[in-house]
Structures are given as C-alpha cells and as structure tokens.
Amino acid sequence: MSDSHEPQASDSGPPPLHGLLAEYRTPAELLRASKKVRDAGFSRWDTFSPFPVHGIDKAMGIKMTILPWIVLGAGLTGLATAILLQWWTNAYDYPWLVSGKPLWSIPANVPIMFELTVLFGGVTTFIAMLVLNNLPFPSHPLDHVRRFARATDDRFFLLIEAADPKFDETDTRALIDATHPIAVEGVPEDRKTSDKLPTGIIYSLVIVTVMSAVPFALAAKARYTKSRSTRVHIIQDMDSQPKYKAQRENPVFSDGRSTRLPDPETVAVGELREDDHFWRGQDHGAWVRTFPPTFRVDEAAMLRGQQRFGIYCTPCHGFGGEGNGMVAKRADELAQGTWTPPSNLTDERIRNMPVGEIFNTITNGVRNMPAYGPQIPASDRWAIILYLRALERGHAGKIADLEPAERTGL
C-alpha cells in the first residue's frame, strides 16, 4: 500500500480528501462491511462490484426506489394520451369513417393505447433512471484511483465520502479497518478533470435539438402559406407518363379535349341497336307488353333470371321482391329520413306495368335506384323480368291454381 497517499500535482497544495476507499476480495466481505457502515449511520457512501450482489440493497439500507411509481404515472399518461389522440384526430377534429365502425371506437383504439402505455413507460424508465442516478456523470475522483479499475473485474469496493456529516478521517479509517479490507486508500478530490460535460457534446446536443425542430417548422410553414409548385414527389412510381389523361388539356385537337367522342354517323362493330323492342322495350314510342321475339322464353331463361335477380335485385327488393332486402331493412333501422324505400315488385302497380317500362327502369334507374343498363346485358335484363313475372304470379296465386294432388299437401 505504498501508493495509498501519493500526492497529486495541483495548483495550490495537495487536494482535499474526497473519501476513503476500501477494497474487498469477496461479495460476502463487502456485504458484512456494508452492514457495519450502514449501522454506523453514514449517508454519503456507496459500494462498487463487478456484478449485482444479492442483498446489497438491504446491507446498505437502501430504500425502495420510487421508479415504479414514476413508470406507473407515465404509463397511465401514455394511456390517456392515446385515448385523447385518437378521439381528437378521428372523431373530433377530422371525423373519418373507417370500415363502418363508430368514429370513436375503443376496440380499434386499444392497440395504440397499449403501445403508447408501453412507450411512455419505457422511455420514462430510461430517463428517470438517468435522473435518479445523477447520470450522466462525466467525471469522478475514483476514475484516477488505479486499483479501482478492478471494480469492473474481480474486486469489491466501498467508498465513504468526506462530505458525509459523520466523516472523520481517523475514526472512519478505524471503522473500515475493522471490516478487514485488503486495502484502504484515501481518494483525493479531482481538480484536473472538469465534472461538466465537454463543451463539444453540449454544442452537439444543442445543434441536434435545433435541427430536429426543422421538419416541424417546415410543416408548420407549409400549413399556413400557399404555393403554386407541385408537391415534392420523391418516389415516382410511374406517376408521370407521357400521355394525355381524361379532363386534361390536349393541344392535338382543336377543341383542346383529351376525351374524344365517337364520330357522328358511325357505329362501332356489334353496337348497332336498331331493335327498339329488344334494346329499349318500346314499339313506336309505346311500352311493349310482350317479350321481344329474339328473346327465348324457356326454363333456362327463367333460371338465369332467378340467378341474376338474386345478385342484382335482392339487396334492396328482397328475395321475394317485396321490397324488404338487407339494404332496405338497414336503411329503415337507421331511420335517417333521406331514404326512398324500394318498390314492392309484387304489388298491383308493378304487376300491371308493361314489361317494356320495367325494362326501361332496370336500364336507366328510377328515383334513387341506379341504372343497371351498363352492368347487366340486355338479354339478362329480360330474363330478370321473366323471373319477376313468375314471382308476381306466385304472389297472386290462389288455391284453385294448384293441382288437386298439390292442394292436399298444404
């Protein structure tokens, strides 16, 4: 222990004592010594070991940390933030309907609530750990004690600071000696190294903090100013192509339009629709009452009609055509007042309607029923009408319509 009181070079005499450092071989010895120092009533002291020593908290008389409470508070703050964020963005500031779910819908919010609880809790744990441990700690007098390097390897240390009110160099040394350390060393205050963060790091932190505000500043500026240039388009994805799109100005044509109509007096191949009966359900301006001669009324057409009716008509009109499809039921349930109920296709009015007029309704729509002409080929429209006639017949049926054998089955 010849080096235990090596004087340090300094500006004005030897530096004052920072504390007394004791070195031990085993964690058990450290635990025993800690208990003695604890019982002697010291408050400014610490132990150092290469790995966590079980029971050191108790041996040093360290109170339970308040970190769990801080983390709990942060977690609950994260939870509240998540709820508020999702309510404000999606239900209040900019209501946006997603998948028909309620605007503010807790099940959809839970993942974010969970994530923000964990995020706030985790980040707070890290920051609070730094703050509670007085970190970062750029310099400590122990950094200059040679033997202390083994604190990260195979030795166990105990340091009592001279700043402790109970500290007295002779008495404290006697107390430490009684714990049988393998070495005791007076640690001088460090006057060479600053205990402040290096200025380079401080300036870097300031610069990084200021820079991190730049994107936010740009976003804020963009929000409150107007610009005629197009937005920044980093990933092109073939968005810009040398072609004229609909509704765009086109210098090739004198009228400047990109979207062209067919030339007048021309008909595309297969689109000559001269047969008024088949294509429009009319005969010299009057609605026809018969199926067109080109349309074959047979069982295949009836089945085709049933299938197409099931696809296109039932959502509103229902499977029986009574106007009670799922859409109609749902609309009734919502009772929003803007809904025109679909017609009951089996009532008197439709039963007596000429097939031509029904054809026209399917083709071009009526009231809030859209035009189905573009979706359903004309022959299928006729098939649907054929099936509809069968439905109506079924509704108007009487017992006398049945064969005697069928009547007994009822």
Next chain:
Amino acid sequence: MATAKKGPKKTSSNAKTPSSEKPAAAPRKSSAPEDSAARVNVAGFSDSIQLGSESSALFAKAAGVAVICLGVSVALGASDGDGFRRWSHGYLAAFGVALAITAGSVFWVCLQNLVNARWSVVVRRVGEVFAANMPLLAVLALPIIVPVVLGNPVVYEWADKAKVAGDEILAHKSGYLNPTFFLVRMVFYFGFWSILARYYLNHSRRQDETGGSEIAPSMTRVSGPAMIVFGLAITFCSIDLFMAVDPRWFSTMFGVYFFASCVLGVHITLILALMWLQGRGRLAKSVTTEHYHDLGKMLFAFVIFWAYIGFSQFMLIWYANLPEETAWFKQRFAGGWGTVSWTLVFGHFVIPFFGLLSRYIKRNKTLLGFWCFWMLAMVYVDMFWLVLPAVDVEPNLRAMDVLALLGLLSALVAGAAREAGKKNLIPTKDPRLEQSLAFENI
C-alpha cells in the same frame, strides 16, 4: 426417513435427520467462488420435506369430497331429464379448469427443465406431482369423450351422423370432426401428457435416490421436442374440446387463448399448494418469499398475456366483421352474457392487473393467496363463458355446475396428495438445488 410434524418445525429436531434431508450433497459442490456463501448456508440446512401421514388424510378427505360432489352433480343433472345435455356443458366448463391446471403443470415442469431453471427447483416437485394427475384427468374426461364415441350429440352436434349428413358445413368439416378421429386425438393428447408427466416425476425421483448427475441434462434434452409436441397438443385439444362446442365458429387464436388459462392454472395451484404445505410446516425454510414473488410475477404476466390474446382474438373478429365469426361474440355480448363478458374484462384483467402490479403484494402471502383464489374463480368464469352459451340463452350458474367444479378440483387435490405422500416434496439431489435455496430477486 424425514420426519412429518405438524406446525412449524423446530431447528433442534433436525439434528438427527438422515442424509436424504440434506440437499447439499457434498460431491457436487460448485467451484465458483461466489457460491461459497450459499454453500455454508446449505450445509447446515434442513427442512421438513415429506408429507407423511397427512398425505393419506388429505387424500381421504379430498377423494370423499370429490365423490360426493360429482355424485350429487350427476344426480342433479339426471333430474333435468334432458339426457344430461345441460349437465354435460357444465361439466365441460369445470373440466376446462381441471385441464388448465393439469396440462399447465405438464407445461410448467417441461419449461423448467427446458430452460435449466435454477430458482424453481424447490417448487418443481409440487408441479411434477400435479402434472402426474394426467391419467386421472383422462378418466375424468370420459363423460365428455364417451358420448361422442357413441354418436350422442349431447355437447357436440357433429357427433351425430344424421345431423352431419344434413348440414353442408358439418359435412365439410367431418373429415376432422368425426367421433373416430376425435377418440384417436384424445387418446394421443392424454396419453402423451400422461407419459411425459410420469417421465419427469420418475426421473426427478430417481435423482433423489441415485443423485445421478446425468439425469438433469437428459431431462433438459427431452424437454425441447416435448415442448413442441405439447404446444401442438394443447392447441388441438382446446380446439377439439371447447371450440368444437360450436362447430360453425373458428378462431386460429383459440389454442393460445386456452394456453393462457393453463399457465394461470399452474401458478395458482403452485402458490396455493405451497401455502398449504407451509401451513403444515412442510418446506417451511426451502420455499421463501422470493419463490412466491417469482410465482406471483408469472401469475401477473399471464393475467396480461390472457388479456392480450383474448383481446387480439376479439379485435380481429370485430374488425373483419364476418358473420360466421362475429356470431359467436354477438351471442356473448347480448343480455346476461354481456355482463359475464364485462366481468371477464374487469375481473380477469383490469382488477387483478392493478391488484398484482405491486411488488409488495406479490411478496405478501395473504394478498397473493387472495389473488390466487380470485384468478381461479375467473378462470372458471372464462370456461363457463366459453362453453355455456351453447345451451343457455342467459347465464345460469347452477348447483350442479359448481359441484362439478368442486368435485374435479377435489379429485386433483386427492390425486396430488396421494402422489406427493410417496416421496420427497423437493428434488433433494438436483444439482441446482443450492442455487434455488439461495435464490433472491434483486
């Protein structure tokens, strides 16, 4: 052999205890210098580690309660005159709790061996004993399995051939959901678990006698493949027993959901069993607050895990909004079942989450014991909620359901008491025992 005494054991009476009670076997001392402190403690260590005559007393009591409860339950079920339809559903829910505890024990023992756990060595034998209940559980599963094999659709409508033939969906699923394959699978599940549980118990006990240092590593080697098969078995078993009650509904998360109850079940059982043993002066010094703290942490973790899985299952179905999937939840959120669902949300997650959050509570035996009983009740509510909506439009907890639960739990206690009385309550020659005895949470 070790002494069996009532009440806390006095140190003086341990002076004459034979070597089997001294866990620190001299030939296998660790060479690490940090262990020297622990070894000193263990050298003079002794504890009451055998159940002795209390085993048969507890077995007689528990078996009696089990027989009476199950008998009365069956009688009440018969008096319904519905061909045991209502009773079978109540029994299946109670069986869910028993299966969760026992399969959970198999999983837990397998896990401790797999990860070479040191902290849990003093607790492991209790887990092994509860895992060894698996053959008993297979017998208790007969009221569920036999009707299926006989083609009786008392719980599972797909057991009825005529019904399956007339139902396109059931006919489509009949390649999997048919009585023969069901029986084959059940034999596999319970057979595999029984063999595995017996393997662990026998090898662990053999180590007590021979002290063979190769036994622990060999158990670790077996645990890897065993864990994979366990994962598949518990997934499919829960699907077969509980999801198949409503053969039209499906959730790929269901296996994990039931697994969460298994892990809860084993930790509840371990904590309560240890408290009972320590109340009788057994393992009074081997098992410390530190072990309870760790078991409590696992209980807490799986309270959260259950909620995580349960909510994920719900949210995916809620968001996709497919009629064949939502029907199951719609039924469970209507009327009285809605109340049960919300009871689960709060009683199975929110309240115990805050209840078990604090370190202080997990280290306090009374409070931890309270939360174990609470969670045991909630695991049953969960099983009730899984099964009973199939027969009851409104939740209706009947005496026969409660008696079935009490009967099955008593049967498990009886089985464990009988097995525990045969040998030591801790693996005395496990190479990791010292570390387990000295275990501390930081």
